[in-house]
Amino acid sequence: MNARAEPLRLALLGNPNCGKTALFNQLTGSRQKVANYAGVTVERKEGRLRGPSGRQYAVLDLPGAYSLSPASLDEAITRDLCRGFYPGEAAPDLLVCVVDATNLRLHLRFVLEVLQMGKPVIVALNMSDAARRRGIQIDRAALERELGVSVVETVAVRHHGARALVERIDELAAQPRLPQVTLAEGADLHAETRRLLDAAVRMPARTAHIDDLLDRWLLHPLFGLLTLALVMFLIFQAVYAWATPVMDLIEAGTAALGEWVGGSLSEGPLASLLVDGIIAGLGGVIVFLPQILILFAFILALEESGYLPRAAFLLDRMMAGAGLSGRSFIPLLSSFACAIPGIMATRSIQDPRDRLATILVAPLMTCSARLPVYALLIGAFIPAREVALGFNLQGLVLFGLYMAGILSALAVSWVMKKWRRDKGEHPLMLELPSYRVPHPRDLLIGLGERGMIFLKRVGGIIFALTVLLWVLLSFPAAPPDATMPAIDYSLAGRIGHSMTALFAPLGFNWQICIALIPGLAAREVAVSSLATVYALSAVDDEAATQALTPLISDGWSLATGLSLLVWFIYAPQCIATWAAIKRETGSWKTMAIAAGYLFVLAYLASLLTYQVAVRLGAG
């Protein structure tokens, strides 16, 4: 083992909440590569570490596991990888088993299970500072003697808190053969754990008083829910309001860059590709970043502090009734700002079935991009009349549109639950870990990862589809003696015209059909596209809305207006959402199912709305 050219492979494993990822960040710093394990959407994190001897190590952060008899995909991957059975992954040379020193009863049992594999193991006694503060005395030497493997204290959140571990690993690696012990199969691991605890641990109290105190308030049926409502309000407000100025800035910057590039190039297909295709496409990707980063800053902080599982505890019963889980709540809430960060946030849902259900209904939450469309249509068709108690009819309709989205999401997930072939019980069994103050380094690394995943993976698909859309909208070009707007001559225009037959029962005219196509880039684009189709020259969305309002309120029937409003509740009218679904589920099929069911819902709901409205004399 001494003169190996390949770096030694270390694998970090341990129970969830043992501080394994913080230790991984401490060991590898920002030298991390985040990808997925082949064929599945479980995250694979690898990093590099250099020991004091100069030796190089490849460190793999395995998914958290309570046991090597797997109950989830994560645990199956951890088991297979440790044993060296995972296809395409080399077996680790040394297993670094991370345990929370304040939770040894549970975590030592897992160490014993790991020892049964008979691989070289070193135990990292993590959070040893927290244990000391709580008066837990651990006789490290005794534990080492009883276990038969090295036990090293670590404090993952402190600078140099893993130095002793690295030194010990370096010493082990210098030996000709890595030491290993094997525990007999079939041993009573609980009895053995009790024996170890008796031999090496003095524990004054079972739980930290601060945890007891906080849980008494934060899990209280009334105060707990009030606190949760406050936290949710803050997150929603932040994602919705704080991101807006930055997004406006990005949009203005993109437009300015486009103008500058357009101005310095002669008019032609190249300039158009650069400005309307590439620059607009890139801008369309980056504009999502502020919301994603703000949302994930909150989610990471909540997860690290231990509050997120508590929120799931409070809401589980309510969400389970609709076929979701308590953890679905935050992703769905953030989908009101934008479905993209919402869908990415479903990573905090461990159960794959609950996660898929959440992803599929997230687009039904009324995202902020629908607002300009709603504003145009409500302004044009719904009279600004006071109905009762100071409520305005326009406001009520807007509220109704939001509620229709929420109720439809609950109905859809409920139907999915009923129709699912898999009738197995999906347990909650959720650990509520001790409260912790999140470490800024872990938050920053986590945020950086989310940002890169979005830009690299989701961004690529959004960008490609935006350029494709540009092709559809620009070719073939309008003839020089054109009397109609250019879009009318393009492929998109032709598709729009041919769609008219399909959409006539919904009351959509050909102008609407054409505007729906560029609206795929982002829903709010539908407004400016309508302005283009009606050959209006409007400088921005606001001007477009003002110019359009009299036109459509005269030109369209009320039934058409209502039908289009209902269409936008459901329609899968956003390629960025498609890209996020494809990326997060790793499946084109799931993406197609999501787009397909939303389209069918949108079509049927609009059909019903239009036909009923026409019968009632609004045609």
Added chain:
Amino acid sequence: MTLTDSPPRTPVLVLSVEDAHPGDPIARRLRELGFVAGEEVRIVARGPFGAEPLLVQVGYTRFALRRAEAARVLVTPVQPAAQPSAPMQDHAPAPVEEREVSA
């Protein structure tokens, strides 16, 4: 009685975890999490809707269990000699094991 029926904030001893069906993975996982005969457990909180899920303290760890999961755990009251005076602390049997004595 099952863990579901045990009164909140009162320590009880685990008798066994029953399989709901042969090879029940949920029962197996509960045993792995520390629900084994003789272990002291306690319901520390209940969810706001329909008193579900239950927050159960086992060893040094707290798990949220739905009622259907908790119903697999058979428990018996801790002997009356060990009346807990303060519900949040463990005045468990006699301090045979020092780690079970409260601060």
